[in-house]
Amino acid sequence: MERIRSKLFIALLYSLSLIAPSIYATDFEYCNKKKEYAVTVSGVEINPDPITKGQETSFTISAFTDKPLSGGKVVIGVAYFGWSVFSETGDLCASISCPIPAGDLTISYSKLLPALAPPGSYTLTLKIQDGNKSELTCIKFDFTIGFFGSSEGLFDG
Structure with a gap:
């Protein structure tokens, strides 16, 4: 009986280790640490975390603005070991309804x-x-x- 409990406990710990990383926020830094930005970011979450190749990944940015925003652009760039490998510019109002009132806001990108x-x-x-x-x-x-x-897409056509 004790052996079964031990195995169940280990299985439970393993399951929690798979779930827990997606709960915690990712560390971030401002591009210019000396600049006071109009939109302050309070957190970044990545789901799933760790990221899995061949699957959709979502980045959720929690932020605050003290002034309403009527619109704008979201510019995303990805670098791999310092080399630019992806960039995209999109309409801010495509990921959040505009106008954006002053206060908390959440931007999601998948x-x-x-x-x-x-x-x-x-x-x-x-x-x-x-x-x-x-x-x-x-x-x-x-x-x-x-x-x-994921192995999806490896052997497609």
């Missing part, structure tokens, strides 16, 4: 990562610009893609 994405360290830079291309905020955070992941 992307299907290719099954053949090389493993290693990546840095994502996210900028929010107003209609005049003035930077409202700019943050950077690191993430890792492991050696193993």
